[in-house]
Amino acid sequence: MPKKYHHGDLKNALIKAGVEILAKEGVGGLSLRKVAQRAGVSHSAPYAHFPDKQSLIAAISTEGFNQLYAELEAAISPYSKNPKKQLLDGVKAYVRFAEENTDTFKIMFSGILEKEKDYPTFVESSSKTFSLVVMVVQACQDIGILPAAPADLLAVTIWGQIHGIVSLALEGQVSHTVLEQYNVQDVVSFAIEQMLLRQPN
Amino acid sequence: MPKKYHHGDLKNALIKAGVEILAKEGVGGLSLRKVAQRAGVSHSAPYAHFPDKQSLIAAISTEGFNQLYAELEAAISPYSKNPKKQLLDGVKAYVRFAEENTDTFKIMFSGILEKEKDYPTFVESSSKTFSLVVMVVQACQDIGILPAAPADLLAVTIWGQIHGIVSLALEGQVSHTVLEQYNVQDVVSFAIEQMLLRQPN
DNA sequence: GACACAATCTTGACGGTGTCAAGATTTTCG
DNA sequence: CGAAAATCTTGACACCGTCAAGATTGTGTC
Structure with missing residues (x-):
């Protein structure tokens, strides 16, 4: 409890102010001096x-990665016995995070x-998040709905796919032909289904 | 021929100067004034x-999209009768472009x-490039190595995958577990192979 | 409890940036 | 040829990241 x-x-106040400015004015509007002012201190504090x-x-x-990790964790943990749902819901949470915190x-x-x-805490937060993805992928492999392959390699493939679709969409790079008919969640869901192996039931 | x-x-000199500064000093080093100076004119020319x-x-x-389009075109056009090779080589060209023009x-x-x-020529160049991807995807569907689905939707899926992997790698987000063993081209090749349907031969 | 020291914050300055206004120069065209 | 438009320069403005110097406040020690 910081007194x-x-x-x-x-x-922490500066980080918080930064996030707020980011949400309100976008990346281009983020300056040290504005962050300082919003936190109520002088420009070089x-x-x-x-x-x-x-x-x-x-x-x-x-901070963003920590939040993303928490949201993924929250989406995944209720279904530790259902890797497929973990994958689908985790992906949904990822997309939601990107949309709500553009x-x-x-x-x-x-x-x-x-x-x-150069920023160890950043590296740690980001790779901790990645390890979540690897875990879910591995669980999916174990029950045979994802192909046998090195789990980290497959995880990069899947994360990359979701990330790429979200990024292209955020950039407005996709809109014309596709996004008028589908939304990002739909496209991503489609993509994941393509990757899943048909169950031999 | 501009005289x-x-x-x-x-x-055009400004665009060229911009590309050069971008390659030499990175995104952070790109300023209007430096571009002007490099082109030999005053700061507000x-x-x-x-x-x-x-x-x-x-x-x-x-300009970047035009170059990317040209390189994709060049990689694809020799194999108009072999969609699979078009897909694989196109993807390789995409990765190469990203690596050589980070x-x-x-x-x-x-x-x-x-x-x-707000920039119509930008939108046009980018969507022209996307249409190349759609074409190849469609050709692959026609010979049955990609699943039946709306071609543009599948194209976004595939482009997104490649783009996402490349982006994550460029960001150094992947390095620790995966990129020490594989390089980007390998990861991307693996990803594409996962998407291809097994030929019924 | 007092005092030295370290952490924290303010003030002021520097060069660099994007942008605009005013004016100079040059090309184009009737 | 001369007027109008396009092109470029000069100078100014506010904003930015960063640093140095100093003021203020908290911490630990005797």
């Missing part, structure tokens, strides 16, 4: 907690953060 | 040809351009 001591616990803007972005992205999603995946591997 | 009249044909920075970015992205690729797909639909 206020000087002005409050800035670090953030430098007591983040060495530069990239660092703040890394923190916001990390700009956080962008900042997490669109290369705005330039040297990801 | 020099005042200082040369700026518009670009405003005679582009209303704002977004417009220049749109032009660079459009930052142009980013600018094309990473939401840096904020209102794509």
